[in-house]
Amino acid sequence: MDALDQVMNTLDAIGRELDGADLRPDPARTDWASQTERLAALREQLEQDLLPHLREAADVLAPEGPVAQQNLRDNVAYLTAELGAAHQASGDRSTAGTLFVKALRAAPSGTALAELEAASREPDAFVTLSLARWHHRAGDFTSGDALLKAGKRGVTDPSLRASFDRSLDGPRPLTGGAPGLYTFNGIGTMLYGDRDSRPDGSKISTLFLTLLYIPVLALSAYRVVDHGNGSYTFFAKERLSGLAKGWNWAVLSTLVLAVGWGVTSSYLGSPGRLARLALEDAQELEQSGDLTRAALAYQQVMVEHEAVHGTVRDAATGLIRVLVAQVETPMTAARADEGAQVVRRYRLLPQHAQSGATAALLAQALSAWSEQVGDEDDQARRAALRLAEMGAELAEGDALVALQSRLAALHLAMAAPLREAWPLEALHHYVAAGTPEAIEVANGLVGGLSASVLPDVAADVAAWERSPGADAEATAHVQALRAQREVWAGDIRRAQALESGDAEALALLHEERPDDQEVSAALADARRGAGEVEAAQALLEAYGPPGRLCGHAQRTLASCYADRGDLEQAAALLSRQVEMRLPLFQEAQLAYDSASQTRVEALVQRARSGRDAQLNLRLQTVVDDQRAREIFDAWLREQIENDASLTDLHEAYIAQAGVVPTVLSLGTLQLRRAREVGGEERERLLAEAERLFLAIRQEAAGVPSYHLSLGQVYHRLGRTAEGDAELAGVLESGDIGMALEVAYTYRSLGLIERSREVARDVYTRTEGGGDAERAAHGDAAHLMALMALTLEDREMWLRRAPQDAPAIQTSLLEVRAQRALQERDLREADSLFAQVAQRYEADGENDAAGLNNAALALQQRYLCTGDPAHLARAGAHMERGLRLNPDNALMVGNTAEIELYRGQLAVLDDFVRTATLRPTADQSQTLIDWLSESEQRGAVHAALRTEAHTRRARELTRQEQVLAPQRAAGWLREWRWAAFEDDVDALRSLLARLEEIDNLDTSRQAEARSHERTAEQEARAQTGLDASVADAEALVGAARRSRHAPTVSAALHLHAGALTGRAWENASLEDARASVAVAREAVAAWDGFGSGQLPWALRTLAFLEVMQAEPALRAAYDEGRRTLRLETMMEEAAERDPPVAAALRSSATLDESCGLRAAVAPVELGLADFVTARLADHEGLRAAARGAATRERAPVEMDIWARIDPENPEIARRRALLER
Structure with a gap:
């Protein structure tokens, strides 16, 4: 039986089953549980006997022509979708979604393709269509037609509506015989x-x-x-x-x-009539009470009939009316964000629809909600105030007057209790109230301001200055404060101290100018980093109540409270700051987004109408569509960047974005507090954390991106199932662009495998489609490239994307640069990375992704040149990008890595000349580890704790853990720090938090371990090893020319390390012996690194020497050299083969290695040392390292390791050793 026969037989068999009464696709049935096994069997039959053979069956039909082949594909696609409809009707939506995707993969054409794409977007409507067709096939056209007529009214997708129409217009049996002629x-x-x-x-x-x-x-x-x-x-x-x-x-x-x-x-066929009919359908849904579908239908009207302005305005009013109706009343303070989401959706309406009846409707709702919230306590007043403020922006006439009166009363009620303890907040409310009595009180508050707090109240002071009742004496005081800040801004010593975080320099400044709270806050940060929490807290409390502190000082004081375990007081202080500043951030964000959309709409309309001479000139001779899009995109970006009003709004948004880390800190504190309580208090704290995380996203209600953000927030809260459900709902919409956003969301959360799954599905679904599908196809390939493990895989995916796309060209240029760096062609690599950075920087200083990518390229330039200016620029780009996109976990993690790298280099600069060495981040950590194993330990640890970049890295790492708890990188970073400092309490705290994460993504570690190299990759890896050794040797020459002994020693140790790596990879005794010789020279040059690389070079040499004589050790090497540690392989081979054990015990080389390690401080020793001591029978090291196996830190670290890399084969072996 050929493939065509098999496919046709299976088609017939499954079709007959689906036509049977037992599988009638009716969601109203209550007996679906009895059909579960039958449905599963049909799915298995489809996936094993039909789909895998479709392509071969189509090839058999090739002589019949493409029409016959396409008819076969269409039939298979329809059958697959019908089986999906049966699963959907049974309640198994997940399997149904999978089958709808498989139906599309069968490559249907024309109307079939459009219908099946719509089935993914509106699966319930497709079930209705399938049920009607089932009745038709059964000969019951009356029931089928009734279902079609009733179901059609609720369908929003045009393609699916057309399918309903075609089924209604289809042939009917001759019930009364042929007609008479x-x-x-x-x-x-x-x-x-x-x-x-x-x-x-x-x-x-x-x-x-x-x-x-x-x-x-x-x-x-x-x-x-x-x-x-x-x-x-x-x-x-x-x-x-x-x-x-x-x-x-x-x-x-x-x-x-x-x-x-x-x-x-x-x-x-007129647009006006079609728009009106679509509007009527939406109105019918609203009147029927199906508000969710009505909202979607109103949105569809605005998208599909955007040119019919009158209908769009009516649809906009309908949408806002539906969204308002969906808000539960009476409104409460805890749910005020629901009102803000409706306002945000209003601001994203087309500009011409943001007025009239729509604005009045929403203003009325906001006013009512504000009244319902009341003003019985501080939380209620804040919520009522926010709702009334949003309503006042939309209201007119008497409604506006009423809201303004309510606003003044609320501001005054808020201000009175705050005057003494929180004067900065009180000032804001008195100025906003604006009454003569309020301005009179504000005069006194302004007169009591200090220069340190002036930036925090700059907007309020400016508004006060415009008030008729502003006091002349207070005005003069403000001018004096501004002059003082100008002096501070020009003080180079102050700027350097704040930038470096140097505790000594900051202490001197604090003595000279104790009124400078910014210096005091930076000094408190340094003392916190050194473990002097009480001193840091006392320094800030000397200024009086927290409400008199500048924002930086308040955040540091809250951190001190948290460090000392007073989470409630820390949360209370951060809450004051968040409740004050978060609405300002949200307003700035909303204002910029709304203005940007309006401006873009106007520019697009201008381009379409051909009214821009400059754009017309650029496009005059262009015939290529891709090039035309590039020119248009560049023109649009120029227009946006040169728009002064947008620039002002954008800078205002960035100025307020500093509250986001505070929001994240507060949300994290609330989660910590929730872990310590139960019942209603726990639920309240969890709800508060959810509200905070959602508040910084500010997505509009009623749009898919809101569910995208909600899914992300649920993942951050540890509610994985709910998060996946929200993201699955977005995927079910069938929108390819939103599917890609889901993939990006999973990537940012650290769930790489899930992100790949979604991206790969988009890539497959969009193959061979139209313009929109081709664009998504390329975007999916680009995303897959970003998640590739190897450079080869990354290039493969990039080659699958459109090669004329600028982003793809830049990424391919980056691949060339990375390859040149791997091969240590540093001049070429630097030139290429410079081009990459320049291209990303060309995207503008307001493009967060471009700044991130430019920073990463600049970091690579440092590795090529050793020029610290590249790292400084990289850090500046990252910080700017974070202000633009403060809750992007990938950017936060990347910034943490760069800041940690800069901090390590700053500490190393006290010992060696890093500009000469150009160490990588891993090499920097290795050099610091060696310093820590010597007499330099105390100095190195103290420097790392207080170094500003390192402290910033730790702060960002905590943010990353909140934003992407499933991502392993942030936890690994914290593990390294806690282990380096031998901080058992920190390790326990880390383990407790890891144990609360039920889906930590560990796929990268497992993938790296299981990756098998191709012959080409092996050759490139060898080239890279050779180049690394040559480069390390060249660095030794540069270090010798510096005549700086510590730098010479460091270069020699790193050279020895490169030789050791190549020796291990190639089982080369020659390289191993050379590495030992170079390491001995390094120790002789300067002893500040202790024995450095020498013990490890000796250990590797001992292994290779024994391996030459003992086949059992050679077998262990061949099997485990890429997945197991050297010590583990020696241990296993020795246990299996006594001659191996004897050879290791008698190895003088291994004995020397053990002797060097025995001289290291016991706290620096680990289980690998204990294993080696047992194998070499070296009692000195065994005694010194026994603590590594018995001290309380060891089992905690083992549990952490098991959480972060559960499939690592080393873990079971190390656990067994601990138990012994």
Whole structure:
């Protein structure tokens, strides 16, 4: 049986099953549980006996032509979707979604493709269509047609509506036999015309009432075969064509027919009529109470009929009316964000729809919600105030006057209790109230301000200065404060101290100017980093109540409270700052987004109408679509960047974005507090954390991106199942662009495998599609490239994307640069990375992704040149990018890595010349580890704790853990720090938090371990090893020229490390012996690194020496050299083969290695040292390292390791050792 026979037989078998009464796709059935196994069996049959053979079956049909092949694919696609509909009806939505995707992968064409794409977007409507077709196939056209007519009203997708229409217009059986054909003197009934002819000779003809043989009235239509001489065979009754129906209205005269049909045709297809019908459908849904679908339908009207402004305005009003109705009343303070989400959706309406009835409707709702919240406590007043402020921006006339009066009363009620303890907040409310009495009080508050707090109240002071009652004496005081800040801004010593975080420099400044709170806050940060929490807290509390501190000082004081375990007080302090500043951030964000959208809409309209001479000139000679899009994108970006009003709004947004880290800190504190309590208090704290995380996203209600953000927030809260459900809902919409956003979201959360799954699905679904699909196809390939493990895989995916896309060209340039760096062609690599950075920087300083990518390229330039200016620029780009996109976990993590790298280099600069060495981040950590194993330990640890970049890295790492708790990188970073400092309490805290994460993504570690290199990759890896050794040797020469002994020693140790790596990879005794010789020279040059690389070089040499004589050790090497540690391989081989154990015990090389390690401080020793000591029978190291196996830190670290890399084969072995 060939593939075609198998496919056809399976099609028939599954089709017969689906046509049976037991699998009627009716969601109302209550007996679906009894069909579970049957549905599963059909799915298995489909996936094993049909789909895998479809391509081969289509090839068998090749001689029949492409039409036959496509008909086969369409039939398979429809059958797959029908099986999906049965699963959907049974309640198994997940399997249904998978089958709908598989249906699309069968490559249907034309109307089939459009219908099946719509099935993914509106699966319930497709079930209704499938049920109607099931009834039709069963001969019950009455039930089927009733389902189609009722179900069609709720369908929003045009393609699916068309499928409903086609099913209604399809053929019907002849229930009363063939119609009679007769005429008498030309009066009677006759068949005329033909349409939809088929290869079997049948066609559709229309039965007319005739007058003098002239067709007058179309009665019905039939599928017939014409045998000639007035003889016909009738098969089925069909729907009248549109022309026949039109004819029935136009029998008055030929002239009326001609004119009337032209008018009718024009009217029926007019944009205005189609828009009105779509609006009526949305209104019907709203009236039926189906508000969710009504909101989607109103949105669809605005998207599909954007040119019909009147209808769009009506749809906008309907959408806001529905969203308002969905908000539960009475409103409460805890749910005020729901009102803000409706406002945000309003601001994203087309500009012409943001007025009139829509604005009045929303303003009325906001006013009512504000009243419902009341003003009984501080939380209620804040919420009521926020709702009333949003309403006042939309209201007019008497409604506006009423809201302004309420606003003044709320501000005054807020201000009075704050005057003494929180004067900065009180000032804001008095100025906002604006009454003469309020301004009088504000005069006194302004007169009491200090220069340190002036930036925090700059907007309020500016508003106060514009008030008629502003006091002259207070005005003079403000001028003096501004002069003071100008002096501070020009003080280079102050700027350097704040930038470096140097505790000594900051302490001197604090003594000179104790009123400078920014210096005091930086000094407190340094003392916190050194573990002097009480001193840091006392320093800030000396200024009085927290409400008199600048924002930086308040955040540091809250951190001190948290460090000392007073989470409630820390949360209370951060809450004051968040509740004050978060609404300002949200308003700035909303203002910028709304203005940007309006400006873009206007620019697009201007471009479409050809009214921009500059753009027309650029496009004049362009014929390539891709090039035209690039030119348009560049023009649009220029217009946005050069728009002064948008620039001002954007800078205002960035100025307020500093509150986001505070929000994240507060949300994290609330989660910590929730872990320590239960019942209603726990639920309250969790709800508060959720509110905070959602508040910084500020997505509009009623749009898919809101559910995208909600899914992300649920993941951050540890509610994985709910997060996945929200993201799955976005995927079910069928929107390819939103599917890609889901993939990016999973990537940012650290769930790489899930992100790949979604991206790969988009890539597959969009293959061979139209322009939109091709664009998504390329974007999916680009995303897959970003998540590739190897450079080769990354290049492979990039080659699958459109090669003329600028982003792809830049990424391919980056691949070339990375390859040049791997091969240590530093001049070429630096040149290429410079081009990469320049291209990303060209995206503008307001493009967060571009800044991130430019920073990463600049970091690579440092590795090529050793120029610290590249790292400084990289850090500045990252910080700017974070202000633009403060809750992007990938950017936060990247910034943490760069800041940690800069901090390590700063500490190393006290010992060696890093500009000469150009160490990588890993090499920097290795050099610090070696310093820590020597007499430099105390100095190195103290420097790292207080270094500003390192402290910033730790702060960002905590943010990353909140934003992407499933991402392993942040936890690994914290593990390294805690282990380096031998901080058991920190390790326990880390383990407790890891244990609360049920889906930590560990796929990268497992993938790296299991990755098998191709021959080409092996060759490139060897080239890289050779280049690394040559580069390390060249660095030794540069270090010798510096005549700086510590730098020479460091270069020699790193050279020895490169030789050790190549020796291990190639099992080369020659390289191993050379590495030992170079390491001995390094120790002799300067002893500040202790024994450095020498013990590890000796250990590797001992292994390779024994391996030459003992096949069992060689077998262990061949099997585990890329997945197991050297010590583990020696241990296993020794346990299996006594000669190996004897050879290791007698190895003088291994004995020397053990002796060097025994001289290291016991706290620096680990389990690997203990294993080696046992194998070498070295009692000195065994005694010194026994603590590594017995101290309380060891089992905690083992549990952490098991959480972060559960599939690592080393873990079970190390656990067994601990137990022994």
